Amino acid sequence: MTVAIDRATGKRRGDRAPRPGLGQRVRNGFQKYWYAYAMIAPVVVVLGVLVGYPLVRGFYLTLTDANSLNSARTIGVNHIDATYKFIGLDNYRDILFGPTAYDRFWSHFLWTVFWTVACVALHYGIGLGLALMLNQKLRGRTVYRLLLVLPWAVPTFVTVFSWRIMLADSGVLNQILGSLHLPQPEWLEDTFWQRFSAIMVNTWCGVPFMMLSLLGGLQSIDSSLYEAAEMDGASAWQRFRHVTLPGLRSVSSTVVLLGIIWTFNQFVIIFLLFGKNSAPDAQILVTWAYQLGFGQQPRDFAQSAAYGVLLLSILTVFTSFYFRWLKRNDQLAV
Amino acid sequence: MSTTTLDKTETAPAPAAAPRSRVRRRGERGAAGAALLHGGLAVASLIALAPVAWLFYLSLGPDKEDYLHPADIAGKFSFSNYSFVLEHTGFLDWFKSTMIVALGTTLIGVFVAATTGYAVSRMRFPGYKQLMWVLLLTQAFPIAILIVPMYEIFSELGLIDTYWALIIINCSTAVPYSAWLLKGYFDTIPFEIDEAGRVDGLSPFGTFFRLILPLARPGLAVAAFYNFITAVGEVAFATTFLLDDSKYTFAVGLQTFVSEHDAQWNYMAATAVLIAIPVTVFFYLVQKNLVTGLTAGGTKG
Numbered sequence: 272m273t274v275a276i277d278r279a280t281g282k283r284r285g286d287r288a289p290r291p292g293l294g295q296r297v298r299n300g301f302q303k304y305w306y307a308y309a310m311i312a313p314v315v316v317v318l319g320v321l322v323g324y325p326l327v328r329g330f331y332l333t334l335t336d337a338n339s340l341n342s343a344r345t346i347g348v349n350h351i352d353a354t355y356k357f358i359g360l361d362n363y364r365d366i367l368f369g370p371t372a373y374d375r376f377w378s379h380f381l382w383t384v385f386w387t388v389a390c391v392a393l394h395y396g397i398g399l400g401l402a403l404m405l406n407q408k409l410r411g412r413t414v415y416r417l418l419l420v421l422p423w424a425v426p427t428f429v430t431v432f433s434w435r436i437m438l439a440d441s442g443v444l445n446q447i448l449g450s451l452h453l454p455q456p457e458w459l460e461d462t463f464w465q466r467f468s469a470i471m472v473n474t475w476c477g478v479p480f481m482m483l484s485l486l487g488g489l490q491s492i493d494s495s496l497y498e499a500a501e502m503d504g505a506s507a508w509q510r511f512r513h514v515t516l517p518g519l520r521s522v523s524s525t526v527v528l529l530g531i532i533w534t535f536n537q538f539v540i541i542f543l544l545f546g547k548n549s550a551p552d553a554q555i556l557v558t559w560a561y562q563l564g565f566g567q568q569p570r571d572f573a574q575s576a577a578y579g580v581l582l583l584s585i586l587t588v589f590t591s592f593y594f595r596w597l598k599r600n601d602q603l604a605v
Numbered sequence: 606m607s608t609t610t611l612d613k614t615e616t617a618p619a620p621a622a623a624p625r626s627r628v629r630r631r632g633e634r635g636a637a638g639a640a641l642l643h644g645g646l647a648v649a650s651l652i653a654l655a656p657v658a659w660l661f662y663l664s665l666g667p668d669k670e671d672y673l674h675p676a677d678i679a680g681k682f683s684f685s686n687y688s689f690v691l692e693h694t695g696f697l698d699w700f701k702s703t704m705i706v707a708l709g710t711t712l713i714g715v716f717v718a719a720t721t722g723y724a725v726s727r728m729r730f731p732g733y734k735q736l737m738w739v740l741l742l743t744q745a746f747p748i749a750i751l752i753v754p755m756y757e758i759f760s761e762l763g764l765i766d767t768y769w770a771l772i773i774i775n776c777s778t779a780v781p782y783s784a785w786l787l788k789g790y791f792d793t794i795p796f797e798i799d800e801a802g803r804v805d806g807l808s809p810f811g812t813f814f815r816l817i818l819p820l821a822r823p824g825l826a827v828a829a830f831y832n833f834i835t836a837v838g839e840v841a842f843a844t845t846f847l848l849d850d851s852k853y854t855f856a857v858g859l860q861t862f863v864s865e866h867d868a869q870w871n872y873m874a875a876t877a878v879l880i881a882i883p884v885t886v887f888f889y890l891v892q893k894n895l896v897t898g899l900t901a902g903g904t905k906g
Contacts, residue, residue, distance in 0.1 A: 303730075304730040306724075306728065306808075306809040306810070307728040307730040310721060310728075311724045311725070313720065314717055314718070314721040314780060314781075314784065315736075317773070317776060317777055317780070318739065318780075318781070320758075321755065321758075321773060321777040322743055322777055324754070324758065325754035325758065326751070328757070328758075329751065329753060329754045332754070397649075401646070401649055404642055404645055405646070409642055409646075411643075415647075417889070417892070418650035418654055419646075419649060419650055420653075420895075421653050421654060421885075422653050422657075423834075423888075424834075424884065424889070424892075425657055425884065426837050426855070426881070426884055428840055428855075428859060429877040429880055429881050430656055432660075432859065432863075432877060433657065433659060433660040433874075433877065436659070436663065436672055436870055436874070437656060437659060442672075443659065443675055475653075475656070532744050532745045533744070535745075536745065538841055539840050539841075542840065543860075546863070556747075557747050560747065561752070561841065564752065564753060565752070565845060572753045575753065576753055578747075579747045579751070582747040583745060583746060583747060586742075586745035587742060590741065590742065590745065
């Protein structure tokens with residue numbers, strides 16, 4: 272990754288001439304890199320306006336007591352000015368340590384962590400298993416692949432509704448269980464089963480992405496490595512352990528990180544599976560924050576945004592540790 | 606040394622071959638292995654297919670309560686739900702909105718992601734590392750923190766209840782990953798091509814548009830698909846920002862069948878099937894490129 276020659280412009284970087292003044296450097300830098308900056312400008316502008324500004328603004332909101340009753344709004348022709356006031360870090364204090372903080376934040380936090388770990392482990396495990404099977408020489412491989420990516424091809428909100436019908440009290444799943452004389456859990460009412468079905472549906476939705484990514488990784492492993500291992504008398508397990516897994520390392524480190532981030536922030540599945548205002552115990556932090564901000568009256572914008580900031584900090588801290596860990600093990604794919 | 610090994614190989618074959626009667630060649634497996642593989646894949650495919658197939662089955666039942674007695678549907682297949690949905694609901698409006706939003710996102714998003722991906726793939730500039738970090742971390746941004754300020758921004762700009770708001774938002778969520786993906790793909794295109802273009806007098810932009818983009822078609826297809834499906838599947842912003850029910854996208858429109866008082870599952874199922882068709886078609890058009898496009902960057906290491 273450390274290339275001394277800029278590949279597009281062919282210019283050499285890192286000349287150690289005497290260091291020019293700041294103005295000169297800015298001008299030189301602009302001349303040297305303006306192609307690059309022109310090309311990334313749209314993304315930087317869009318992200319700056321649509322992510323950067325809301326982020327700053329959202330962070331400011333967390334320091335106030337804004338809700339839908341005291342924010343600026345227009346009713347008919349009357350414009351009402353915002354009356355919320357600055358209250359410092361009170362929102363954070365209240366969320367993390369206030370009364371009933373366990374019920375409001377920590378229980379959701381623990382469940383979110385469990386949800387993320389369980390889902391990503393299942394995605395990865397099942398995805399890897401299926402990718403290994405699809406990577407074999409096999410008749411009908413294409414057909415299997417087409418069928419297996421279906422959960423990804425059909426929009427999530429469609430499939431989640433389908434699951435909702437199937438999991439309903441008298442839905443088909445319970446009818447099948449009933450005809451087999453097995454217990455029929457209340458999938459969408461009981462807390463444990465709500466969590467169970469949320470993980471199940473998310474696993475169903477998330478496996479194809481992992482499977483395809485890992486399949487790509489498997490196909491890029493040099494087959495001569497397997498031949499060499501076989502010559503040395505490696506068993507199937509040893510080949511898997513010492514050729515396949517190391518070969519997948521860089522793909523895995525990327526998709527696992529993406530999987531963790533996406534699952535942690537997975538909004539659609541829980542939001543649509545349980546509908547509005549039900550299943551308070553199965554809400555992960557994202558959906559819970561949305562409930563606070565948009566799912567209740569009065570809408571509590573400040574606390575909702577404070578949850579957002581907390582979520583983002585958790586993920587940022589996690590990601591930087593993850594990168595440090597990868598760097599130490601020299602597995603960075605980026 | 607060489608003679609001893611030769612001796613060994615000449616005397617040893619009998620015990621080595623003993624455990625298996627016939628030496629299998631690479632990639633071959635016994636009947637049991639093949640059956641196991643087919644069995645595993647068939648079960649997995651069935652699980653993958655079941656919810657979608659079930660939805661289709663339910664959509665054929667004409668009555669509202671049919672989903673409770675699915676066995677009865679087999680006797681009275683009809684497409685009446687479909688004709689109802691097409692004629693008496695906002696389906697066509699929703700279809701139009703969804704297509705505007707999704708195709709808009711795809712066009713703008715892919716273009717922007719491609720230029721960014723190319724820049725970070727081929728050039729090293731001050732701020733490179735920070736940009737890569739931002740691209741990764743924007744995916745970690747929870748909607749909870751963005752949605753309120755975005756709502757404020759868009760209402761000040763007068764963009765609430767317009768398609769532009771959704772297109773721009775979807776771009777901002779889909780572009781970072783697409784750029785990441787395309788960077789990986791551009792990395793696999795040899796730099797000599799750029800150099801040849803430069804030698805022949807093309808500007809960096811010319812190189813990008815005339816040489817690299819045509820070569821990166823598989824990667825672009827994957828990015829396009831990702832943008833498209835992100836835009837079609839986006840629920841939270843569409844639910845919050847679209848007010849006029851003729852502008853609903855599918856994700857919002859579908860929710861209108863299920864309210865607290867009344868659930869019209871039969872119409873919902875029919876609508877869901879109708880929605881799934883165009884998306885699935887688009888998916889299968891690009892799926893050939895999917896495997897290579899997805900991992901091109903990751904595998905390089």
